Amino acid sequence: MTTTLPPRERTDNPHPDSQPSRKEKKRRAKRDPFAFAYPGWFYAPAGIIYGILFLFPTIISFYFAFTRWNLSSAEFIGFDNFVTFFTQERLFRGFINTLIFGALTSFAKVVLGLLLAVVLTSGIFARGYLRAVVFFPVLVSTIGVGVTFKILFDPFDGLVNEALAVIGITGPNWLTDPNMAIYSIAIVDIWKGVGLAALIYIAGVVAIPSDYYEAARVDGSNAWHSFWHITLPLVRPATITVVILSLIGGLRTFDLIWTMTSGGPGFASDTIASVIYKQYAAGYYGLSTAGNVILFVLVTAIVLPIYIFLNRKSKEL
Amino acid sequence: MRTERIRNLVGGIIAIVVTGIIFLVPFIFILLTAMKTREEANLLEFGWPVGDFRLLENVIEVLQIRDYTVVRAFINSSILTVFSVSIMVVLAAMVGWTLQRRQSRWNGLINMLVLAGLIIPPAVVPTIFVMKTLGIFATMPGLILVEIAFGLSFCILLFRAFAATVPREIDEAAIIDGAGPIRLFFQFAFPLLRSVIVTVIVVQSVFVFNDFAAPLYFAPGAENVTVQLSLYNFQSQYFTSYNLLFTDILLITVPPLILYIFFNKQIVAGLTSGAVKG
Numbered sequence: 001m002t003t004t005l006p007p008r009e010r011t012d013n014p015h016p017d018s019q020p021s022r023k024e025k026k027r028r029a030k031r032d033p034f035a036f037a038y039p040g041w042f043y044a045p046a047g048i049i050y051g052i053l054f055l056f057p058t059i060i061s062f063y064f065a066f067t068r069w070n071l072s073s074a075e076f077i078g079f080d081n082f083v084t085f086f087t088q089e090r091l092f093r094g095f096i097n098t099l100i101f102g103a104l105t106s107f108a109k110v111v112l113g114l115l116l117a118v119v120l121t122s123g124i125f126a127r128g129y130l131r132a133v134v135f136f137p138v139l140v141s142t143i144g145v146g147v148t149f150k151i152l153f154d155p156f157d158g159l160v161n162e163a164l165a166v167i168g169i170t171g172p173n174w175l176t177d178p179n180m181a182i183y184s185i186a187i188v189d190i191w192k193g194v195g196l197a198a199l200i201y202i203a204g205v206v207a208i209p210s211d212y213y214e215a216a217r218v219d220g221s222n223a224w225h226s227f228w229h230i231t232l233p234l235v236r237p238a239t240i241t242v243v244i245l246s247l248i249g250g251l252r253t254f255d256l257i258w259t260m261t262s263g264g265p266g267f268a269s270d271t272i273a274s275v276i277y278k279q280y281a282a283g284y285y286g287l288s289t290a291g292n293v294i295l296f297v298l299v300t301a302i303v304l305p306i307y308i309f310l311n312r313k314s315k316e317l
Numbered sequence: 318m319r320t321e322r323i324r325n326l327v328g329g330i331i332a333i334v335v336t337g338i339i340f341l342v343p344f345i346f347i348l349l350t351a352m353k354t355r356e357e358a359n360l361l362e363f364g365w366p367v368g369d370f371r372l373l374e375n376v377i378e379v380l381q382i383r384d385y386t387v388v389r390a391f392i393n394s395s396i397l398t399v400f401s402v403s404i405m406v407v408l409a410a411m412v413g414w415t416l417q418r419r420q421s422r423w424n425g426l427i428n429m430l431v432l433a434g435l436i437i438p439p440a441v442v443p444t445i446f447v448m449k450t451l452g453i454f455a456t457m458p459g460l461i462l463v464e465i466a467f468g469l470s471f472c473i474l475l476f477r478a479f480a481a482t483v484p485r486e487i488d489e490a491a492i493i494d495g496a497g498p499i500r501l502f503f504q505f506a507f508p509l510l511r512s513v514i515v516t517v518i519v520v521q522s523v524f525v526f527n528d529f530a531a532p533l534y535f536a537p538g539a540e541n542v543t544v545q546l547s548l549y550n551f552q553s554q555y556f557t558s559y560n561l562l563f564t565d566i567l568l569i570t571v572p573p574l575i576l577y578i579f580f581n582k583q584i585v586a587g588l589t590s591g592a593v594k595g
Contacts, residue, residue, distance in 0.1 A: 034488065034489060034492055035419065036498070037418075037488060037492050037496075037497075037498050037501050038414075038415045038418045038419035038498065039415075039498045040415075040419075040421070040423075042411040042412065042414070042415040042498070042502070043411075043412055043415060043416075043427065045408050045411070046408040046409060046411065046412045046469055046473075047412075049408070049462055049465050049466050049469070050430070050434065050466050050469055052447065052451075052466075053444060053447065053448070053462055053463055053465075053466035054434060054439060054444075054466040054467065055430070055433075056443075056447060057439070057440045057443035057444040057446070057447050058433075058437060058439070058440050058443070060440075060443045060446075060447075061440035061442075061443045064442070064443055064446075069442070071442075071445075071446055071449065119328075119332065122325070122328075123321070123322075123325045124325050124328050124329045124332060125325050125326045125328065125329025125330065126329045126332070126333055127329075129333070130329070130332055130333065130336055132577075132581075133336050133337070133340050133341060134336060134340060135585075136340070136344075136574070136577060137340060138588075139523050139527075139573040139574075139576070139577050139584070140527075140570050140573060141526075141527045141529075141544075141545055141548070141566075141569050141570065141573070142527060142529060142545075143527075143529050143545045143548045143549050143569075144347075144548060144566040144569050144570055145343075147548065147552045147562065147566060148343055148346070148347055148563075148566060149343070150552075151361065151559070152343060152346070154361065157360075157361045158361070159342070159346060159361070159363055162363075191339070191340075196588060199585060199588060199589055200588070200589050202589075203585075203589035248435065248436060252438045254529075254530055255529045255530060258529075258549075259529075259549060259552070273438070273530075276441055277441075277533075277534075280441055280442055280534075285442045288441065288442050289440065289441075289442050289443060292438065292440045292441060292442070292443075293440075295438050296437055296438060296440075299436060299437065299438060300436060300437070303436055304436070
């Protein structure tokens, strides 16, 4: 899992008087007698590594996605790779699964994360211990988690189905049923990631002033009302963080898929990221890069509007 | 008041049982299976080993497998983590610090590139192409540089946010005392950023240590194998020896657990920044 914090624009400024207009900013930059102390070349070392190994490959991917490519020569073939991607069932399934996986895991992490946060910020017994237990899977190797659950999900000997059998439920074929596999992997992803969502929500819930709840209680508000009208609107920044973070992670998901099913059975649980790997391994570099471009466009098209929309809403509040 | 205390206690006990079943049982299962003999482990039962207690023997056997692959993987992962994280921290601190302090028309563009680094999935084959051209494909230095390139954005955001809390008067005093940019940054700013530096180091160490995709793509070859890759290869070869497989998982789970015990606060701080203010 490469969990990264979502893009947050920091608006808090240590100098309250230094939020000037653009013109003002320019004038100050010119006059700032200390500007020389923060030279532009401080950007250079990071910029060179980022530019060569991240930015440049991203830019050229938009050319190579339109080629048949073997690293030494590239033949321009127009939209063929994209047509292949969207018309072949075994590739297109990856696209659909990516959407399902991203939507499902983000939604579950928001709901369960907030629920856990509310419970874990109440006066409940053993709060610190519970937080630690819920959070620890976030830090554990995705491969380790994947291998473990692959065995726990074994339809016959697996612990999950044995436990379900005890309470009289016949467990499904978690990873071997083509209609079930992607959802089983999503469950494991939620299991591993919900601790992070809960942690972010806890930070958000703790920051709400307790006066609000007291005032509401005086006015006769019950717990549900307080949650709906105070907690929920005021944890909005945390929700933005959780949604964006889960989407970035969920839409790019690869490690867990690759460890648990390798996209199988057949191609039933492929995602775009696993298709990219499979096409790369098979030597179809152009097609693999087209997959990369599709993933780029998909992630940007989903995350960016949500980011802008949710941020604007929170400023209005 | 008393009923509330009882309710909290009962709620707590229920929560301990439920989270125990959901979150702890898989880890206990790993530990128990790693203690068992091969025959017993392959039954995949959840229970204390009835046969011999074999944890130590299993650890030794796992380490020796295929000419000490796991040991080599641990050495490689340590090298990768130490080098990439320390370089990443210094470079990202320079950028985050300057970005917060210096007003220029480039700030907008740089902020955008930082966000791009977080959102955009790396272009796999073009990166391999660039690395091959530079002669760093399938080498440890190449992999270190890739991890730096992919991790910078996250670090820069944390440093930029933290630099905003360091009063500018401190810089000004240092500058008036005659400190140049390099001395100002390394001698004055860097120590002030200490708490965020610890956070970034711990969080990024966990990310890099746990990373699977970058080593898989950019550093193939037995001599570059990292712990995550070795575990992945292990599962396809040792699916008949669950005791050894789970011992390997146990070994790989231990380093993050140790970090979590010692740096709980820093990890939480790093992962929740941005949750409160928009």
